[in-house]
Amino acid sequence: MMKVKGYLVVIVLLLSLGLSNVAALGASPKTITIMAHWSQTQQEKVIPILQEYERLNPDVKIVVQGVPMKEFLKKILVSRLGGDTPDIYHIYNLWMPQLVENGVTATPPKNIQALIKKSFTLSAVQGVTQRGIPWGFPTEINDYMLVYNKKLFAEAGISGPPKTWTELLADAKKLTKKDASGNIVQAGFAVRPGDISGVFHPWMSLLWSNGGEFLSKDLKKAAFNSKKGLEATEFFADLVTSTQFSSVDDFIAGKVGMIIFAPWGRLYFQDRMGGNFNDVATAALPASPTGGRVSVAYSWSYVVDKNSEKRPEVWQFLEWLSTKMAGGSATSPMGHYLVDILGAIPSLEKDIASRSDILGNNYNKPFIEGLKYARTEPQLLPAEEVRVEMAKQLEAMLYKQKSAKQALADAENKINEILADYY
Numbered sequence: 001m002m003k004v005k006g007y008l009v010v011i012v013l014l015l016s017l018g019l020s021n022v023a024a025l026g027a028s029p030k031t032i033t034i035m036a037h038w039s040q041t042q043q044e045k046v047i048p049i050l051q052e053y054e055r056l057n058p059d060v061k062i063v064v065q066g067v068p069m070k071e072f073l074k075k076i077l078v079s080r081l082g083g084d085t086p087d088i089y090h091i092y093n094l095w096m097p098q099l100v101e102n103g104v105t106a107t108p109p110k111n112i113q114a115l116i117k118k119s120f121t122l123s124a125v126q127g128v129t130q131r132g133i134p135w136g137f138p139t140e141i142n143d144y145m146l147v148y149n150k151k152l153f154a155e156a157g158i159s160g161p162p163k164t165w166t167e168l169l170a171d172a173k174k175l176t177k178k179d180a181s182g183n184i185v186q187a188g189f190a191v192r193p194g195d196i197s198g199v200f201h202p203w204m205s206l207l208w209s210n211g212g213e214f215l216s217k218d219l220k221k222a223a224f225n226s227k228k229g230l231e232a233t234e235f236f237a238d239l240v241t242s243t244q245f246s247s248v249d250d251f252i253a254g255k256v257g258m259i260i261f262a263p264w265g266r267l268y269f270q271d272r273m274g275g276n277f278n279d280v281a282t283a284a285l286p287a288s289p290t291g292g293r294v295s296v297a298y299s300w301s302y303v304v305d306k307n308s309e310k311r312p313e314v315w316q317f318l319e320w321l322s323t324k325m326a327g328g329s330a331t332s333p334m335g336h337y338l339v340d341i342l343g344a345i346p347s348l349e350k351d352i353a354s355r356s357d358i359l360g361n362n363y364n365k366p367f368i369e370g371l372k373y374a375r376t377e378p379q380l381l382p383a384e385e386v387r388v389e390m391a392k393q394l395e396a397m398l399y400k401q402k403s404a405k406q407a408l409a410d411a412e413n414k415i416n417e418i419l420a421d422y423y
Contacts, residue, residue, distance in 0.1 A: 029061040033086035037069040087308040093127040094383045106304040124347030127299040136303035137322040140344035142262040143295040143374040151279040152257045161283035168286040175257030187241035190256045196391045202260035206232040208294035225412040233404040263367040267343030297374035330354035381422045
């Protein structure tokens with residue numbers, strides 16, 4: 001039986017886009033369906049890439065089902081129960097254990113497995129591997145760096161990015177401004193309240209940097225409620241100036257001095273900030289008192305549904321999308337989308353090498369270098385439930401509803417209960 005415990009029942013919006021004409025002489029093309037969390041705008045930018053494959057393969061039609069991120073995993077599991085499944089899922093790799101355990105994913109052919117192992121970065125391959133099998137083609141890989149506003153730094157008399165936690169906290173205080181009534185009008189440091197990753201990932205980067213662990217080695221018990229965990233959590237609470245500010249909207253508006261963010265922010269911020277994006281810079285995460293510096297890494301991939309009746313055609317399409325350098329290009333179709341449209345870091349080694357013009361610029365360079373000290377999120381069956389609970393307790397602390405000590409204790413109890421249901 002599928003494990004869907006803990007997820008809310010949701011209404012999913014399916015946006016189906018037909019992307020090619022019927023093949024000549026009235027023949028009906030084979031339809032390949034992709035379920036992804038792409039927004040309508042992202043889908044529109046993906047269409048030309050998919051249309052190119054249709055042009056090269058007139059017997060194939062590609063359809064996209066767009067699903068909001070918050071509803072994506074539930075939609076995958078519900079579609080399996082109902083028997084109405086797409087051929088391909090573009091998934092958050094944290095979900096891989098649950099999808100493999102529930103028999104959702106098709107085992108790639110041996111030649112595809114070998115191609116994945118030899119062509120993609122090690123961390124990306126690790127992200128798609130369960131039971132010794134790489135289950136799909138890796139796409140983007142993200143780590144976290146310090147992103148800051150140079151203009152606000154200059155106004156506060158700060159010459160450069162902080163290198164230690166002590167400097168980070170001091171700079172956050174210098175960057176914080178209040179009006180005559182004592183209300184904060186500019187935050188030194190902010191996270192993204194209401195967003196799981198926007199709170200959980202910055203905190204976990206601090207936890208790991210301080211030498212703490214999130215879970216036990218066997219993944220069966222919470223391990224964050226420790227001396228190092230408390231130190232990191234109390235520092236996190238002190239660092240977040242105010243939960244009234246967002247690491248997305250208010251950073252774009254020039255009201256936040258520093259955030260811990262992923263590389264896809266490059267184009268997202270640039271599109272919305274215009275010329276003010278010139279004020280944005282990135283740097284390595286400041287080192288903890290122990291000297292540690294660890295960044296959380298997360299990744300995505302394409303996997304194939306086990307029930308797909310078109311698996312040979314589907315794997316052929318994914319191989320082209322993920323690895324082919326057609327028409328003299330040095331970048332794969334997916335690499336082009338990730339770098340030029342999404343602003344993310346591709347995981348195909350050839351794509352990284354071919355796009356040094358962008359991936360090696362001042363904004364992206366710290367993210368590329370940060371992959372050397374990045375750690376992938378623990379992959380476990382109830383991963384999403386655990387993340388939701390941890391973010392919930394951290395937000396209660398940030399909203400001054402709980403102390404750091406109480407938040408960790410409550411999170412430990414709840415997460416151990418969740419893990420006990422699965423292991």
